[in-house]
Amino acid sequence: MTRRFACVALVLVLFGASASAQQKATAQNVQEISYTSVPNLLKIPAGETLGEAVGVATNSSGHIFVYHRSATTRLWEFDRNGAFVREIGKGYYGFEFAHSVRVDPQDNIWTVDEGTNTVTKFSPEGKFLMVLGRRPPAVEGAVATATGPNPPAQKYIFCRPTDVGWDPQGNIFVSDGYCNNRVVKFDKDGRFLAQAGSEKAGSEPGQFNLPHGLQVDGQGNVWVADRTNNRYQVLDNNLKPLKTYTNLGVGWTVCVSSGPHQYVFASNSNPNGNAPGTWANTGEIYKLELDGTILGKFGHASKEFGGFQVVHMMDCRNPNEVIVGEIESWRVQKLVLR
Amino acid sequence: MKSFTPIVLGAVLLAGVTVRAQNQAPEIAFESVANPLTLPDDIYLGEVGGVAANSKGDVFVYTRTGHPTISIGGSRAFAHGGSRLFQFDRSGKFTREIGKDSYGMMFAQQVRIDPQDNVWIVDQMTGYVMKLDSGGRVLMLLGRKPESVPVPAPAPGAGGRGGRGGGLPGAGAQSDVFNRPTDVAWDSAGNIFVADGMGNARIAKFDSKGVFIKSWGSRGTDPGMFGTVTALAVDAQGNVYAADGGNKRIQVFDNNGTFKTQFANVGTPSALCMTPGPNQFLYSSNSNPPEDFDSGGEIYKLKLDGTVVGRLGKAGKRPKEFGTVNSIDCRSENSLLVGEVSNMRVQKLTLR
Numbered sequence: 001m002t003r004r005f006a007c008v009a010l011v012l013v014l015f016g017a018s019a020s021a022q023q024k025a026t027a028q029n030v031q032e033i034s035y036t037s038v039p040n041l042l043k044i045p046a047g048e049t050l051g052e053a054v055g056v057a058t059n060s061s062g063h064i065f066v067y068h069r070s071a072t073t074r075l076w077e078f079d080r081n082g083a084f085v086r087e088i089g090k091g092y093y094g095f096e097f098a099h100s101v102r103v104d105p106q107d108n109i110w111t112v113d114e115g116t117n118t119v120t121k122f123s124p125e126g127k128f129l130m131v132l133g134r135r136p137p138a139v140e141g142a143v144a145t146a147t148g149p150n151p152p153a154q155k156y157i158f159c160r161p162t163d164v165g166w167d168p169q170g171n172i173f174v175s176d177g178y179c180n181n182r183v184v185k186f187d188k189d190g191r192f193l194a195q196a197g198s199e200k201a202g203s204e205p206g207q208f209n210l211p212h213g214l215q216v217d218g219q220g221n222v223w224v225a226d227r228t229n230n231r232y233q234v235l236d237n238n239l240k241p242l243k244t245y246t247n248l249g250v251g252w253t254v255c256v257s258s259g260p261h262q263y264v265f266a267s268n269s270n271p272n273g274n275a276p277g278t279w280a281n282t283g284e285i286y287k288l289e290l291d292g293t294i295l296g297k298f299g300h301a302s303k304e305f306g307g308f309q310v311v312h313m314m315d316c317r318n319p320n321e322v323i324v325g326e327i328e329s330w331r332v333q334k335l336v337l338r
Numbered sequence: 339m340k341s342f343t344p345i346v347l348g349a350v351l352l353a354g355v356t357v358r359a360q361n362q363a364p365e366i367a368f369e370s371v372a373n374p375l376t377l378p379d380d381i382y383l384g385e386v387g388g389v390a391a392n393s394k395g396d397v398f399v400y401t402r403t404g405h406p407t408i409s410i411g412g413s414r415a416f417a418h419g420g421s422r423l424f425q426f427d428r429s430g431k432f433t434r435e436i437g438k439d440s441y442g443m444m445f446a447q448q449v450r451i452d453p454q455d456n457v458w459i460v461d462q463m464t465g466y467v468m469k470l471d472s473g474g475r476v477l478m479l480l481g482r483k484p485e486s487v488p489v490p491a492p493a494p495g496a497g498g499r500g501g502r503g504g505g506l507p508g509a510g511a512q513s514d515v516f517n518r519p520t521d522v523a524w525d526s527a528g529n530i531f532v533a534d535g536m537g538n539a540r541i542a543k544f545d546s547k548g549v550f551i552k553s554w555g556s557r558g559t560d561p562g563m564f565g566t567v568t569a570l571a572v573d574a575q576g577n578v579y580a581a582d583g584g585n586k587r588i589q590v591f592d593n594n595g596t597f598k599t600q601f602a603n604v605g606t607p608s609a610l611c612m613t614p615g616p617n618q619f620l621y622s623s624n625s626n627p628p629e630d631f632d633s634g635g636e637i638y639k640l641k642l643d644g645t646v647v648g649r650l651g652k653a654g655k656r657p658k659e660f661g662t663v664n665s666i667d668c669r670s671e672n673s674l675l676v677g678e679v680s681n682m683r684v685q686k687l688t689l690r
Contacts, residue, residue: 139462139518142415142487144490189656
């Protein structure tokens with residue numbers, strides 16, 4: 001036991017930068033929720049390959065949208081049984097490096113692309129409706145990878161945005177992102193209303209260090225997976241901080257189910273790179289009430305089917321059928337909870 | 339405090355002159371036609387650099403879409419892709435793509451149709467001004483694409499885009515190689531004028547066969563100098579109207595480049611269009627930059643003496659609002675096609 005602790009301590013020293021991302025959740029005595037994973041969920045067309053499955057979402061008909069990183073970033077639609085329906089946004093200028101796909105209450109499909117710094121709204125039929133943000137213009141050439149402090153955040157320009165959500169009025173919320181550290185609120189037509197945080201990372205309430213996932217509940221409160229701060233933050237509709245949850249491990253991604261009684265799912269995803277020891281500490285998903293009461297947890301880090309390899313996004317339209325997209329196993333699984 | 343009041347008042351009055359000139363222009367009532375273009379399921383518009391109609395009403399859209407790509411290999415990096423030219427019929431139905439995988443298409447800047455219905459495109463990154471016939475075949479090329487791109491890109495102001503001929507930034511290069519050109523126009527004799535543009539700050543004149551005649555202008559703020567040349571228009575008398583976006587003015591030159599006058603009451607002119615016919619008007623867009631949707635964005639209608647006749651629209655993402663207008667087609671004075679960069683769309687406007 002002592003040896004293992006020493007080992008872990010050494011690992012923490014060696015992997016100092018990622019140490020915070022392999023945090024064990026402090027929540028105690030959490031009930032295990034049993035589940036099964038539906039075999040052979042997605043029928044990928046012959047000759048095509050799914051890449052890193054970073055984005056997954058369903059619409060009101062149960063169709064599954066997968067926004068993934070293959071040779072190029074692509075958005076695929078499957079029906080509720082996993083049969084391939086079509087590709088959306090083929091060759092679209094706003095697709096370069098997928099991060100999130102979400103479906104709004106009107107079944108519009110929204111993509112968040114951290115390679116082009118754009119958030120795009122497509123109609124249920126896959127037609128372009130609106131874009132927020134702007135792809136850095138190619139004519140300015142290949143810009144060297146930025147080092148040093150982030151430049152000041154701009155109202156209408158994102159810096160590697162990560163996720164999108166809507167309140168019941170249709171206002172748009174964007175988590176932004178890897179090189180800004182803020183949450184932005186726009187009206188339904190894309191006009192800037194407010195932001196919390198800034199380009200600077202911070203750990204106070206209302207500040208963020210890599211806001212990595214975002215969803216809005218039925219009261220209009222905004223749930224933010226504040227990844228590098230190892231916490232989830234809840235903001236009110238005007239982005240004032242309400243609550244912080246620090247007992248769920250790393251704040252990787254969050255999902256709020258639909259219907260009158262909403263549940264929250266929060267993933268303590270095992271970190272990219274799978275530093276030694278992390279599989280024992282991380283990988284599980286928590287199910288909560290909106291007041292933060294933990295109802296249970298499920299899953300664990302594993303490369304085998306049924307286990308998780310860095311859950312990047314969850315769909316929980318039906319809280320008893322959670323669909324997860326994984327980065328490192330290029331996989332989408334539908335989990336039926338008991 | 340009291341003693342400051344007259345000074346402050348005076349300053350406000352002075353500063354207010356241009357603002358009031360803009361804001362007092364009457365609003366022109368207009369509608370935006372819903373869904374003016376119909377795209378196939380597998381084609382998406384990106385940022386619209388240019389939109390133009392020919393004499394039959396066919397609509398051409400030169401757009402930044404697909405994936406601008408740098409290939410790795412060898413000691414140089416090669417760039418390609420990133421823009422496409424689409425044609426639609428007068429009802430807005432997609433007809434075809436022109437110049438698929440062309441060497442000259444990387445960063446769509448503008449498309450214009452000449453009186454013979456030839457299609458001219460200007461590409462800001464390859465530096466080409468391309469003349470295509472109505473069938474899409476290349477008839478003439480002005481400029482040349484830099485063979486490779488430096489990686490990482492040199493700092494702004496460090497020189498041209500890495501190809502030959504870019505010259506020093508803002509230099510009035512006496513050649514037919516451009517540095518981020520932005521627009522093309524013709525006089526009634528068929529002479530060709532190129533706005534060159536963002537990297538250089540000059541206007542180049544060619545004869546109808548593409549023979550370089552002269553260029554004028556360099557970086558600066560004096561009359562005849564430019565901050566940037568963002569758009570061009572030529573009237574029936576052959577006078578050249580240049581949008582000097584960097585200096586927030588439109589400059590007017592005679593056919594040989596002699597400065598005549600300037601209009602400084604229309605914000606930052608970013609797109610120009612000259613109506614045809616005997617009684618010509620000039621449209622000019624005070625385009626909002628992509629990072630700001632809370633000010634500007636309106637389009638002005640001017641008489642050729644610079645009098646503002648009216649204005650329409652503002653920055654925004656809804657119909658009848660504009661997101662960084664880069665192109666205006668005004669073949670019909672009261673039916674405009676408007677191409678937007680940061681809204682990635684074309685609107686067809688009917689003016690009342």
